[in-house]
Structures are given as structure tokens and as C-alpha cells.
Amino acid sequence: MKTDTFRSAAMRHEWKHQINLREDLVLSQRLRKLFLHDANAGENGSYLVTSLYFDTPYDTALRQKLDGVDQREKFRLRYYGRDLTYIRLEKKFKSHGLCGKRSARITQEEVERILAGEYAFLLSSGDSLLQEFYSKLQGQGLRPKTIVEYCREAFVYAPGNVRITLDRDLRSGLGSTDFLKQGGLRLPATEGITVLEVKYDSFLPDLVGMAVQVPGRQASAHSKYAVCRRFD
Numbered sequence: 001m002k003t004d005t006f007r008s009a010a011m012r013h014e015w016k017h018q019i020n021l022r023e024d025l026v027l028s029q030r031l032r033k034l035f036l037h038d039a040n041a042g043e044n045g046s047y048l049v050t051s052l053y054f055d056t057p058y059d060t061a062l063r064q065k066l067d068g069v070d071q072r073e074k075f076r077l078r079y080y081g082r083d084l085t086y087i088r089l090e091k092k093f094k095s096h097g098l099c100g101k102r103s104a105r106i107t108q109e110e111v112e113r114i115l116a117g118e119y120a121f122l123l124s125s126g127d128s129l130l131q132e133f134y135s136k137l138q139g140q141g142l143r144p145k146t147i148v149e150y151c152r153e154a155f156v157y158a159p160g161n162v163r164i165t166l167d168r169d170l171r172s173g174l175g176s177t178d179f180l181k182q183g184g185l186r187l188p189a190t191e192g193i194t195v196l197e198v199k200y201d202s203f204l205p206d207l208v209g210m211a212v213q214v215p216g217r218q219a220s221a222h223s224k225y226a227v228c229r230r231f232d
Contacts, residue, residue, distance in 0.1 A: 011099065011100045012098060012161075012200060013097075013098060013199065013201070014099045014197065014198070015198055016197045016222045017212075017214055017217045018195055018196075018217075018222055019193075019196055019217060020193065020194070021192050023214050023217075024166060024194040027166070027196065028166055030211055031164060031211060031212075034211050035155035035157050036155065036156055037153070037154065037155060038154035038155065038156055038163075039156075040080065041153070041154060042081075045154075046151050046153040047080050047081055047151070047152055048080065048081050048082070048152075049078065049080060049150055049151075049152050050078065050079055050080075050179070051076045051077065051078040051147070051148045052077045052078075052144050052148075053075070053076045053145050053148060053228075054075045054137075054142040055074070055142065055145045056140050056141050056142060056143075057143070059229075060140070061073070061074040061225070062225065065226050066226060070096060071093075071094065071096075072093070072094055073091060073092065074091070074092055074093075074225065075089065075091050075136070075142060076089075076090050076092070076148075076225075077090075077114075084108045084180060085108070086105070087106050087107065087111055088103045088104065088105060088106065089103065089129060089130065090103040091103070091129060091132070091133075099199070102129050103129070104127050104129040104130055106130070108180060111180065112180070114137075115177075119138065120134075122134035122137075144176035144179070145229065146172055146175075146225070146228045147172060147173030147174075147175075147178060147179055147184075147186070148171075148172060148173075148189075148224050148225055149170075149171045149186055150167045150168060150170045150171065150224065151169045152166070152167050153165065153166040153168070154166075157207070157208055160201055160202070160203050160204055160205050162198065162204070162208050163198075163199045164196070165196070165197045166195070166196055167194065167195040167197065168194050169188075170188075170189045170190045170193070170224055170227065171187060171188055171189055172186065172187050172189045172227075172228035173185060173186050173187070174187075189228050189230070190227060195222055195224070196214070
């Protein structure tokens with residue numbers, strides 16, 4: 001099994017705004033003039049993101065998010081577009097207001113085994129993240145909770161290692177059976193809302209700070225996972 005593990009170089013700053021369609025139109029036109037699209041984006045600068053989130057029987061990740069717990073983590077499987085040849089297991093974690101992420105490559109067949117409740121191969125994988133996932137599947141009872149899907153337009157700016165994303169058309173899929181299915185059932189989770197996210201390392205360049213300004217908007221603790229769990 002091939003398990004290319006990637007680790008973030010450092011904890012990063014992250015903040016989010018919820019903006020409406022009019023604000024999205026103005027902001028996206030501005031960003032397209034100033035910054036480059038993510039190298040993996042399609043012809044229109046956007047791509048589809050599909051994730052499957054895991055949580056405990058007590059919804060620990062969800063409750064900690066809603067309660068604003070400072071140190072927390074969550075696991076998800078993710079792929080982009082309709083390409084099932086590149087799937088990743090990701091662990092996102094937050095501590096002292098900063099965010100980090102670890103990820104490991106995983107195959108479609110291995111995902112199918114996880115969804116079928118066959119976890120032993122994770123323990124013998126030799127990959128530390130997959131082994132940690134195994135221990136929490138077994139010890140904490142992590143199980144698939146909801147599918148989260150949206151269309152993302154992403155911009156990058158090298159100074160500060162900045163990444164700006166506009167996430168649109170958030171949709172939810174119940175359970176896990178449709179995670180790998182092309183055109184699986186998805187329910188609209190929001191209407192007329194775009195989520196603006198800005199991630200950066202130690203500093204936010206002035207150009208970015210000015211470019212992403214949306215009058216009257218303040219940073220929020222928006223969680224796509226929490227929004228999509230409303231359909232439970």
C-alpha cells in the first residue's frame with residue numbers, strides 16, 4: 001500500500017467570513033485581478049471538494065466545535081472533482097487559535113474496506129496517521145457521520161504562504177454510502193451563502209488584508225461539518 005504522508009510545515013492562522021452572493025461577486029472579481037488560482041483548479045478556477053467526516057457516538061468533534069473548545073481535532077476522507085485515484089485521510093486540529101493538518105494517501109479500495117468496517121490494514125500500514133486513525137476507530141468508536149460537498153475557488157499568494165478560498169454551493173449527503181458514488185444524493189445545506197477562508201503562516205500581507213475586506217463582516221466560527229450535521 002502506498003501511503004505518502006504529508007505534514008504541514010507549521011501551525012497556521014485561519015479565519016472565515018460568511019458572505020452573500022453580491023459580496024461574493026465583488027470579492028471574486030477583485031481576487032482574480034490580484035492573485036493566481038490554485039494550480040489544481042479547473043478552467044474556471046474552481047473544483048469540487050467531497051469529504052466524509054467521522055465522529056464518535058457522542059459527537060465529540062461536533063460538540064467541541066459548537067462549544068468553542070480550543071484544542072480539538074477531526075478526521076475526514078477527501079477527494080477532488082470526480083477523481084477517485086487520489087483520496088486522502090486528513091486529520092485537522094486546532095490549538096491556541098492556530099490550525100494544522102496531517103494527511104495520508106489512501107486508495108479507493110482501502111476506503112471501501114474502511115466503510116465496510118475492515119480496519120486491520122490501517123494498523124499494519126506503517127503510516128503513523130493511518131495507525132492513529134485505527135486506534136481511534138477502535139478506541140473512540142469513530143464512524144462516518146456525514147458527507148460534505150462544495151465548489152471551491154482557491155487563490156494563492158507566496159508571501160506569507162497565503163491561501164484564499166471561496167466555498168460555494170454547500171451540500172450534504174447522509175451517512176457514507178454515497179461517498180464514492182458519482183452523482184450521489186446531496187441536499188443543499190445553505191442558500192445564497194459563500195464561505196470565505198483565509199489561511200496564512202506567521203503574517204498576513206497588507207495586500208491580502210485589503211483585498212479580502214468585506215465591509216460589515218466579522219470573522220466567524222463557521223463549520224461546514226456542523227452545518228451539514230443539521231440534517232441528522
